[in-house]
Amino acid sequence: ADRGFVFLEQDMRREWFLDLTQQDRTKPFPFTATLVESCREQRTPILMLDAESVAPTESIQINGIRSVMLAPLVARDGVLGVVYLDSLLKAGCFQENDLSLLGLIAEMLSIAVDRNLHADVIAEQSIALTEAEEQLERAAEETIQRLSLAAEYRDGETSLHLTRVSEYSEALAQELGLDEQLVKNIKIASLLHDVGKLGIPDSVLLKPGRFTDYERKVMQQHTVFGAKILAESSNPVVSLAAEIALNHHEKWDGSGYPEGISGEDIPMPARIVAVADVFDAVTSARRYKESYSLDDSFQLLQREAGSHFDPRLIDAFLAIKDRVVEIHEENQDQPKSMESMVLPAVVGPISGTHRNADDPEQMVGESILVVDSDPYQREVLSTEATRRSMSVVECSTPDKARKAMQRRKFSLIILELADPGAPDFLQEVRRENEELPVIILSRDGELTRRLSVAKDKHCSYLHKPVPPAAVLDEAQQCLPQTGKSRARTVLALDDDAVVLKVIENVLARNGYRVFTVGDPLDFWEFLTEYTPDLILLDLEMPSVTGYEICQVLRNDAKYRHLPVVVLTGHSEIEEYQRALEAGADDVLSKPLQPT
Incomplete structure (x- = not known):
């Protein structure tokens, strides 16, 4: 506005x-x-x-x-x-x-x-003055609740997430023997722990894929924004909420953010909410991950005691395990399963399977080996593959992947090449099977790493971050086809006719269906008619900028999942950052080479 x-x-x-x-x-x-x-x-x-x-x-x-x-x-x-x-x-x-x-x-x-x-x-x-104060206090509590709902509304969380975090925090504070009024204030103030998300751009907050380093730093600013929103209040609950908002991502060992403080320097209320927030996060299913079991979640907190969390708080949290389970069961979102969260009814039952490398059962159908040290990346790829009726084995290291390959054969491998030992593992795979399809993912975009796999015609290279749907689209293209598949569609918008011609020639030769548009006004007509798999977008155009179009796409539920690669004639890092803030997945510098 x-x-x-x-x-x-x-x-x-x-x-x-x-x-x-x-x-x-x-x-x-x-x-x-x-x-x-x-x-x-x-x-x-x-x-x-x-x-x-x-x-x-x-x-x-x-x-x-x-x-x-x-x-x-x-x-x-x-x-x-x-x-x-x-x-x-x-x-x-x-x-x-x-x-x-x-x-x-x-x-x-x-x-x-x-x-x-x-x-x-x-x-x-x-x-009586006391009655007036009580009414004002109720007003403050209700205002806090509604403000917290506004923050959660932006990133798709539910009010039950807030309820669980609030009640976990209250139960833990009571177990620690804190003052009754402080316990009550923590319960209310914890509702605003993520209010700073109101200050995070939609292109970052609602991004379906993994964050870049820059986007992660932007997202981490929600703690600072929350503290600024709630600062300088005369209300003790709001002041406490500001303290929690700023410090609930700090860690006991000093590796947290935003200030990197440690131990007793982290305010006790923030330490309490940190435990409650993480526990609820791992026990709750999201669109990109399954929930952990309660037992696994309690064990995770135990493992993180002394590094992420105050050990005394973890002991107290485990001491009230029965109450924690009760809160969890009484405040459940619907639906609870990932199938109902990510699959529309028209898709039908899931026939694929998702297994860990230690599972001795034989795989059925197309089987994929995902090798990546990042558990989040493994989860989102496995979820997307299962949705497409593919069997998946996850491995966190190349050593575990070797053991998995000794037990069964795989149709395709998805490998993070920047992980330790990954290049040697790829060479071993090639010595045993020169034609096995391999998709290389990498958070390291160095040219030498790309060239190391460029000569392998059975390797595809994708630079992170990349949406899981795009990775699995590539996987399906690499796998043997049993029937005629739909050519993937690219929609390119650029006011330079030469650039559009280069894009069309190169992509058409590689089997893509390409639509090129020179006028932004025609872009929307092509977008709604053909629903592309990828959008190439020029940043500098006379009538409307690529930044504005990208922001509109990311704010539209129908199109926000589409990968967008922007084209720019500028090489400055500020332009790259600006493109990411607008919602782009990657940036290509002009002039484009017809190779």
Whole structure:
């Protein structure tokens, strides 16, 4: 949004303005009073993607208002006011999820204003001061709960995640013998441990694949953002929440973030929430991973005692294991299984299998060996392969992969070449079978590493980060085909006709179906009609930038999973970082070579 204001209808009408387009940001500005009045009277949120087309009132046209979003402030006694946001730059600036988030914020403001108004009335009527304080405290708690929901709403978490973390924290604090009021405050404040996610760009927060080093650093800033959001509050619960938000990713041995503090220097409430948050993370299924069993999760905490966690807290957490299990079982999200989370009903039953290397059973169907020291990478690849009815064996080291290959044959190997011993393992595989398909994944993008496998016609090279779906698409292309397969589709957008010709010639020779577009306005028509497997996107175009298109793609649930590679004539690291922030998966520098 470029501008916004909050309007309150009280005995004395009050307004607060914020205009990011002007030097004096708090100066009142002209707006569309018709929409404000409509929102107030109808008591419903309003979203206009293109106000000039939908409601071309005189105020909208004169002031150049393009997109508008409003939400009423409603309480039990009626309408308290209106929250108004608009954009002067472009139409379609806001989406439905933005309106939902504004609705949550409006509810939070309504509760705070309403509670304060009623607290004033109570004080004026000489009702006991303690009763007024209790009502304000309830208002603060409810406000905290709704603000925490706003943060979780952005990255797809559920309210039950917050409930479990809050109740785990309360139970652990009680077991440690902390003061009763402090226990209560920790329970409430823990709800805001991830509120800083509100400050993380969607391109990073909602990225379906693995983070780059730069993106990981951006994501880690949510601790700092959370502390800034909650800073300088006179409310003891909010102050405690700021302390937890900043420090809940610090580790006992000093290897955490953002400050790298260790031991007793980490505030006790943050140490408590760290245990609760990690336990809930590993015991909860996500779109990219299965949940750990409760026993495995307790064992993980034991292993991390003294490194990640305060050992005394882990002893106390294990002492209340029965209560922890009870909280876990009483607050379960639905659905619980990964199958129901990642597979639409039309896919049908999963026929593939997913096994560890120590499983003695024989594999059926196409079997894939995944060799990667990164457990997250192994998990997401295994989940995607299982979804496609493929059998999977995971190995964390080349030594374990050798033992797995002694027990059974594999149709394909996915190998992280940057892991210790991986190049030697690849050479051994080639000595035994020159034609076995191998997909090389690497977090190390050095040219020498790429050249080391370039001459192997049965090897494919993919540079991390890469979506698991793209890796398995490549795997299916490498495996023997039993029937005619669909050619993978690439959609390229560039205002340079020469670049488009190079892209089309090179990719078409390699069996790809290629659509090239020179006008960004035609891009959306091709996108909806052909649904490409990959998008090549020029960053610098006269009418609209590639950054803007990339951001729109990443904010659209229908297209955010598509891999996007951007093309740029700049080699500066700032351009690369800017592309990643916009949601790109990788960057190619021009001029492109037709090889």
